[in-house]
Amino acid sequence: MKGFEYLQDELKSMKDEGVFRSLVPLESDQGAKVVINGKELIQLSSNNYLGLTAHPKMKKAAIDAVEQYGAGTGSVRTIAGTFSMHNDFEEKLAEFKHTEATLVLQSGFTANQAILSSILTKDDVVISDELNHASIIDGIRLTKAARKIYKHVDLDSLEEALKESGEYRKRLVVTDGVFSMDGNIAPLKEIVELCEKYDALIMVDDAHASGVLGRNGRGTVDHFDLNGRVHIQVGTLSKAIGVLGGYVASTQAVRDYLIHKGRPFLFSTSHPPAVTAACSAAVDVLLEEPELIDRLWKNTEFFKKGLEKLGFDTGKSDTPITPVIVGGETKAHQLSDKLRDYGVFAQSIAFPTVAKGQARVRTIVTAQHSEELLQEALDAFAKAGKELDII
Ligand code: PMP
Numbered sequence: 001m002k003g004f005e006y007l008q009d010e011l012k013s014m015k016d017e018g019v020f021r022s023l024v025p026l027e028s029d030q031g032a033k034v035v036i037n038g039k040e041l042i043q044l045s046s047n048n049y050l051g052l053t054a055h056p057k058m059k060k061a062a063i064d065a066v067e068q069y070g071a072g073t074g075s076v077r078t079i080a081g082t083f084s085m086h087n088d089f090e091e092k093l094a095e096f097k098h099t100e101a102t103l104v105l106q107s108g109f110t111a112n113q114a115i116l117s118s119i120l121t122k123d124d125v126v127i128s129d130e131l132n133h134a135s136i137i138d139g140i141r142l143t144k145a146a147r148k149i150y151k152h153v154d155l156d157s158l159e160e161a162l163k164e165s166g167e168y169r170k171r172l173v174v175t176d177g178v179f180s181m182d183g184n185i186a187p188l189k190e191i192v193e194l195c196e197k198y199d200a201l202i203m204v205d206d207a208h209a210s211g212v213l214g215r216n217g218r219g220t221v222d223h224f225d226l227n228g229r230v231h232i233q234v235g236t237l238s239k240a241i242g243v244l245g246g247y248v249a250s251t252q253a254v255r256d257y258l259i260h261k262g263r264p265f266l267f268s269t270s271h272p273p274a275v276t277a278a279c280s281a282a283v284d285v286l287l288e289e290p291e292l293i294d295r296l297w298k299n300t301e302f303f304k305k306g307l308e309k310l311g312f313d314t315g316k317s318d319t320p321i322t323p324v325i326v327g328g329e330t331k332a333h334q335l336s337d338k339l340r341d342y343g344v345f346a347q348s349i350a351f352p353t354v355a356k357g358q359a360r361v362r363t364i365v366t367a368q369h370s371e372e373l374l375q376e377a378l379d380a381f382a383k384a385g386k387e388l389d390i391i
Contacts, residue, residue: 018329018330018333019329019350019351024036024345024347029053029054030043030046030048030053030054031043031051031054031368032051032366032368032369032370032373033373034046034345036340036345039343040343041340041343041344041345042343042344042345042369042373042376042377042380043345043366044344044345044346044363044364044365044377045345045346045347045362045363045364046364046366047208047238047239047240047364048239048240048242048366048368049211049212049239049240049296049320049364049366049367050211050217050240050242050285050286050292050293050296050366050367051242051292051366051367051368052211052240052241052242052243052282052285052292053242053243054242055242055281055282055285057281057284057285058242058243058278058281058282058285059278060281061277061278061280061281062274062275062277062278062281063274064277065085065273065274065276065277065278066273066274068273069083069085069273070273071272071273071274072269072272073269073270073271073272073273074269075269075270076265076266076267076268076269076270077259077265077270078259078265078266081269081270082270083270083273083276085273085276085277085280086104086270086271086276088280089104089276089279089280089283090102090103090104090247090255092280092283093247093249093283094249096216096218096283096286096287097218097219097233097235097249098218098222098227098228099233099249099250099251100250100251100252100255101249101250101251101252101254101255102247102248102249102250102255103247103248103254103255103258103259103262103265104237104245104246104247104271104276104279105245105246105247105248105262105264105265106244106245106246106264106268106271107236107238107244107245107246108135108205108207108234108235108236108237108238108245108246109134109135109138109246110135110246110264110265110268111135111234111235111236111246111247111248111264112133112135112136112138112139112205112234112246113135113138113139113142113263113264114139114248114258114262114263114264114265115139115203115232115234115248115254115258115262116136116139116140116142116143116174117139117142117143117262117263118257118258118261118262118263119172119254119257119261120143120144120145120170120172121144121145121169122144122145122146123145123168123169123170124143124145124146124168124169124170124171124172125145125146125147125148125165125168125170125171125172126140126143126145126146126147126148126171126172126173126174127147127148127149127150127158127161127162127165127171127172127173127174127200128140128147128148128149128150128173128174128175129149129150129152129153129174129175129176129186130149130150130151130152131152131176131179131181131182132174132175132176132205133176133180133205133207135205136174136176136205140174145168145172146165146168148161148164148165149161152179153175153184153186153187155187155190155191155194158173158191158194159194159198162194162195162197162198162200163198166198170200170201171198171199171200171201172200172201172202172203173191173194173195173200173201173202173203174202174203174204174205175188175191175202175203175204175205176204176205176207176208177204177205177206177207177208177209177213177219177220177221178206178207178208178209178212178213178220178318178319178321179208180207180208180321181321181323181349181353181354181360181362182315182316182317182321182323183208183315183316183317183318183319183320183321183322183323184315184316184317184318184319185209185213185220185223185318185319186204186220188204188220188221188223188224188226188230189224189226192224192226192229192230196229201231201232202229202230202231202232203230203231203232203233203234204219204220204221204230204232204233204234205234205235206219206220206221206233206234206235206236207234207235207236207239207246208239208319208321209223209235209319210235210236210237210239210240210241211239211240211241211282211286211293212240212293212296212319212320213319216286216287216290216293217240217286217293219233219235221233231250231251232248232249232250232254233248233249233250234246234247234248234249235247235249237279237282241279241282241283242278242282243275243278243279243282244271244275245271245275245279292367293367295367296320296365296366296367297320299320299365299366299367299369299371299374300319300320300322300365302371302374303322303363303365303369303374303377303378304317304322306374306375306378307322307324307363307378307381310378310381310382310385310391311385311391312324312325312381312385312390312391313325313326315360320364320365320366321362321363321364322362322363322364322365323349323360323361323362323363324346324360324361324362324363324381325358325359325360326359326360326361326388326390327357327358327359328357328359329348329350329351329359331359331388331390332348332349332350332359332360332361333348333350333359334388335348335361335384335385335388335390336348336361338383338384338387338388339361339380339381339384341384342379342380342383342384343376343380344376344377344380344381346361346362346363346377347361347362348360348361348362349361349362363377
């Protein structure tokens with residue numbers, strides 16, 4: 001069909017620049033090993049931190065829910081699409097998170113859009129870390145509030161922004177709990193103290209900390225013992241929780257307000273029963289099987305140390321996300337391709353997702369990996385890294 005030649009031109013230049021990426025279809029479940037093009041590879045690119053995507057209790061909960069309630073819900077939550085299981089799960093999640101209330105949205109992405117677009121007015125200001133996730137950036141684009149960006153995890157820069165914004169009605173500071181490309185944890189205690197000093201609200205996006213940090217995976221707020229001092233926690237149910245969705249954990253007033261004003265909540269159909277039932281089972285798994293989180297962190301330490309010992313630049317990660325920073329885009333893509341030849345699936349990430357000159361292969365270990373598998377992956381990194389003169 002004619003009419004999209006202008007897109008073809010841009011796609012061609014993306015191909016010429018080497019930034020065009022094809023989708024890679026998996027032919028297996030999201031395990032420690034996955035099947036791609038008929039070949040088994042060690043999976044180091046998923047966010048399935050605890051291996052919950054195929055946990056037997058969650059699969060059973062999903063199947064039972066389909067049997068009882070069907071495959072879909074047929075309506076948005078505010079009209080006829082709220083099932084009692086949606087409300088029950090939100091109550092359970094609020095109890096787990098030690099907050100007054102939660103509201104579940106279709107994804108973490110839309111959770112950020114809903115909260116940021118709805119609770120601020122033109123009399124307010126949002127103050128955001130420069131490396132916050134795209135969904136925060138897009139959410140901020142949707143608000144009428146003024147915006148200020150502070151330097152990445154830089155407390156002086158944040159304090160400056162707070163000092164400069166005294167005239168606004170409300171100030172909302174927003175940070176990722178764990179930054180998704182570098183794996184570093186935000187200095188949340190100090191950020192909260194600054195917010196308290198300047199009477200600002202604080203919001204944390206805990207996408208990569210839910211199920212990973214804090215007691216039983218309660219997140220960054222719990223990790224730093226800050227329960228009751230962070231106004232809004234956004235989390236995802238799509239990564240360590242292993243299913244799909246996002247949530248806002250805050251006060252009853254915020255929940256009620258979002259139900260009326262959060263556009264992605266208002267105008268998009270609710271989660272299918274299988275999704276909600278599996279998410280609910282995941283919270284039980286977090287409470288009943290803390291050994292999964294212990295294994296995740298043991299694997300993290302083993303793999304991170306292994307990469308460092310080999311001489312790779314692994315940046316400043318404190319979490320199971322370990323970037324292998326190689327600099328140039330081409331080098332990063334070459335490393336990823338070679339790793340695939342040697343049995344490892346670890347995707348390269350380049351500009352614009354990370355800054356120019358900071359291209360990397362991002363690795364994420366999970367609780368599912370055995371030490372033998374991780375050693376196999378390290379051997380592949382050693383071989384590929386030497387062949388490409390990275391180490
Ligand atoms: N916030 C952060 C920090 C993320 O890394 C992601 C996922 N890439 C999201 C939000 C969006 O979560 P979801 O995949 O559930 O939409």
